[in-house]
Amino acid sequence: MGIIETKELTKRFKHVLAVDRVNLEIEEGECFGLLGPNGAGKTSLVRMITAVSPPTEGEVWVQGSSLEHCAREAKAMMGVIPQLDNLDPDLTVWQNLMTFARYFNVPKKMARQRCSDLLALLKLEDKRNSAIRELSGGMRRRLLIARGLINNPRIVILDEPTIGLDPQARHLVWQKLTELEAQGVTRILCTHNMDEAATLCDRVAIMYEGRVLDLDSPAALVASHVGSEVWEIQMNPEDRDTVLAGLESRRLDFEDAGTHVYVFHLDSGQALGGLIGDGQRVKQRPATLEDVFFRLTGRSLIE
Amino acid sequence: MKLFSWRCIRMWQRNKDVFFRLWHSEAPGAVAEPIILLLAMGLGLGAYVGLVDGQRYIEFIAPGVIASYAMFSASFECTYGTFFRMEYQRTFDSIIATPLNVEDVIAGEIFWGATRSMLTGTVILAIAAAFQLVHSPWAAMIPLVCFLQGVMFASIAVFYTSLVPAIYTFNYYFTLFITPMFFFSGVFFPLTSFPQIVQTLSWIVPLTPVVHLTRSLVSGDVHIGLLWAFGLILLFTAAFFSLSLVTMRRRLVV
Numbered sequence: 001m002g003i004i005e006t007k008e009l010t011k012r013f014k015h016v017l018a019v020d021r022v023n024l025e026i027e028e029g030e031c032f033g034l035l036g037p038n039g040a041g042k043t044s045l046v047r048m049i050t051a052v053s054p055p056t057e058g059e060v061w062v063q064g065s066s067l068e069h070c071a072r073e074a075k076a077m078m079g080v081i082p083q084l085d086n087l088d089p090d091l092t093v094w095q096n097l098m099t100f101a102r103y104f105n106v107p108k109k110m111a112r113q114r115c116s117d118l119l120a121l122l123k124l125e126d127k128r129n130s131a132i133r134e135l136s137g138g139m140r141r142r143l144l145i146a147r148g149l150i151n152n153p154r155i156v157i158l159d160e161p162t163i164g165l166d167p168q169a170r171h172l173v174w175q176k177l178t179e180l181e182a183q184g185v186t187r188i189l190c191t192h193n194m195d196e197a198a199t200l201c202d203r204v205a206i207m208y209e210g211r212v213l214d215l216d217s218p219a220a221l222v223a224s225h226v227g228s229e230v231w232e233i234q235m236n237p238e239d240r241d242t243v244l245a246g247l248e249s250r251r252l253d254f255e256d257a258g259t260h261v262y263v264f265h266l267d268s269g270q271a272l273g274g275l276i277g278d279g280q281r282v283k284q285r286p287a288t289l290e291d292v293f294f295r296l297t298g299r300s301l302i303e
Numbered sequence: 304m305k306l307f308s309w310r311c312i313r314m315w316q317r318n319k320d321v322f323f324r325l326w327h328s329e330a331p332g333a334v335a336e337p338i339i340l341l342l343a344m345g346l347g348l349g350a351y352v353g354l355v356d357g358q359r360y361i362e363f364i365a366p367g368v369i370a371s372y373a374m375f376s377a378s379f380e381c382t383y384g385t386f387f388r389m390e391y392q393r394t395f396d397s398i399i400a401t402p403l404n405v406e407d408v409i410a411g412e413i414f415w416g417a418t419r420s421m422l423t424g425t426v427i428l429a430i431a432a433a434f435q436l437v438h439s440p441w442a443a444m445i446p447l448v449c450f451l452q453g454v455m456f457a458s459i460a461v462f463y464t465s466l467v468p469a470i471y472t473f474n475y476y477f478t479l480f481i482t483p484m485f486f487f488s489g490v491f492f493p494l495t496s497f498p499q500i501v502q503t504l505s506w507i508v509p510l511t512p513v514v515h516l517t518r519s520l521v522s523g524d525v526h527i528g529l530l531w532a533f534g535l536i537l538l539f540t541a542a543f544f545s546l547s548l549v550t551m552r553r554r555l556v557v
Binding site: 013050052053054071072073075076078080082084086087088089090091095099100102103104105147151 | 310313316317320321324325392393394396397398399400401402403404556557
């Protein structure tokens with residue numbers, strides 16, 4: 001039995017079906033990724049799991065108890081790191097952490113210890129007495145993470161934890177998240193950063209229009225949807241039809257993306273022999289989660 | 304309706320910490336204005352006013368000034384203050400992800416608003432006492448009355464806040480509700496000087512029983528009839544407190 005389970009979980013707003021009958025079983029200690037474009041329903045799903053938004057239909061179970069009846073207990077063992085910065089601007093860095101510890105009823109002495117440890121862990125010791133407005137974007141995000149860990153959560157929920165961060169700051173955040181693994185903390189990560197999902201997650205659910213399209217380890221998703229290599233062919237407009245017809249007749253698995261065509265599940269370039277003429281550039285590269293993402297959710301912009 | 308729990312104290316503590324961190328930016332103004340008003344109206348205008356029973360005008364208005372500025376404190380705190388925390392700072396969002404629920408947050412807001420009322424009322428009371436305008440030991444009850452009326456006005460304010468679309472909408476609250484009450488609840492003139500219709504209306508707005516109660520405690524004229532005023536305050540408080548819990552949940556939990 002998973003630490004979190006959802007059964008036919010559904011969220012409907014006035015005219016939008018944000019989450020559509022989602023069944024998930026998240027294992028204790030794993031890093032579970034929710035990958036999907038904006039508006040796929042990731043945030044709505046997570047808000048229901050963290051008991052701040054009631055499901056329209058369906059249920060959430062946390063450690064075997066229905067969230068409907070034990071929301072407080074469930075929230076007490078979760079650490080939520082939101083996408084939007086909602087640090088308390090009326091308080092200093094230190095007060096933000098101490099005040100949050102108090103919401104969780106952490107005894108004062110223990111709270112002081114934890115706040116010091118977390119400031120050290122996220123390299124914010126120098127900012128202890130700073131006002132929130134004096135912090136850079138990266139520092140704010142680190143402080144949000146420190147705040148989310150103040151109750152020693154068993155489950156950490158991160159919504160786009162590295163969005164807008166420079167590579168150094170992102171690296172630090174990833175490192176800290178990996179350290180949580182050693183402590184057996186379950187992590188739920190919403191992201192549309194493919195590298196992040198591929199690097200950090202044990203399993204990834206790809207969400208689109210409120211539904212989970214597929215769920216597996218990043219490597220297995222890549223293997224089953226695109227294979228190990230992707231061949232990218234950049235086509236001349238006049239050769240376009242010939243190339244596409246050729247791929248079709250050879251029963252290759254490909255995707256037409258306008259100027260480019262991507263060929264999947266192909267072990268060697270021999271299968272493309274004769275198709276590629278002059279002026280067409282071919283690139284062979286390892287397949288990534290991003291290819292899976294595009295295959296499952298399409299390439300057009302979703303508004 | 305869901306009830307609040309003891310955890311509302313956590314929200315109260317958060318607001319208290321912020322207030323004492325930034326008190327110098329807000330508190331002196333909140334106290335200076337009523338003192339100026341008391342002296343200007345009481346001594347300036349008072350020189351021209353002769354009350355029937357020979358009471359000095361400044362003595363007449365002192366209890367009303369205590370009551371109405373206690374009202375202002377809770378009202379500002381739980382309109383602009385609450386709206387700011389809720390909409391601009393997203394403070395409530397972060398707190399309801401912890402073991403506190405919406406009702407705890409809202410009750411904490413209301414009790415903090417009431418605490419602001421009590422602080423303001425107590426400071427003005429102390430100054431009025433220093434000017435020898437307080438004549439009865441019953442006045443020691445006034446901080447409690449300020450807290451109670453603070454819960455009432457904070458609840459009304461939070462209820463209104465739960466409905467407003469934008470911060471500008473608070474102008475209506477103050478120009479159409481708070482300010483008229485300030486003038487028509489017996490703070491500056493005895494209610495009997497108004498036409499009958501205004502008198503009747505006065506008795507159904509929440510500041511009137513508060514002014515009545517405070518005035519009796521300052522003068523020592525305490526009698527069983529005051530239970531009426533007390534009951535009215537309790538009634539308003541119970542109604543708007545529970546309403547605000549319901550409407551705030553509707554607004555915040557989507």
